[in-house]
Amino acid sequence: MTVDRFECMARVDAALAAWRQGDCVVEGKHSFVHRLDIDCPVTHAAEVAAAGGADLASQEIVGFVVVSQTCDAVRSCQDRPFIEI
Numbered sequence: 001m002t003v004d005r006f007e008c009m010a011r012v013d014a015a016l017a018a019w020r021q022g023d024c025v026v027e028g029k030h031s032f033v034h035r036l037d038i039d040c041p042v043t044h045a046a047e048v049a050a051a052g053g054a055d056l057a058s059q060e061i062v063g064f065v066v067v068s069q070t071c072d073a074v075r076s077c078q079d080r081p082f083i084e085i
Helices: 005-016 044-051
Strands: 030-035 056-061
Touching: 044 056
Parallel strands: none
Antiparallel strands: 030 056
């Protein structure tokens, strides 16, 4: 099944429309994925990933907070594809 790119972006934009700087999520399970320097892993998850030769690590986290400015979070994902959490 092929997803229409504009339909997909509209769904993302609708989901982000209510987010504001400082909003927090601490309920449920969350996973954080980050790139790492395999020669200098700084977390346990990074050490495990680096030992396997990977440069991406994933770990469970308690929650997250939106630190991007609200005006950036609510812009179209086509214009602002990333927000900081």
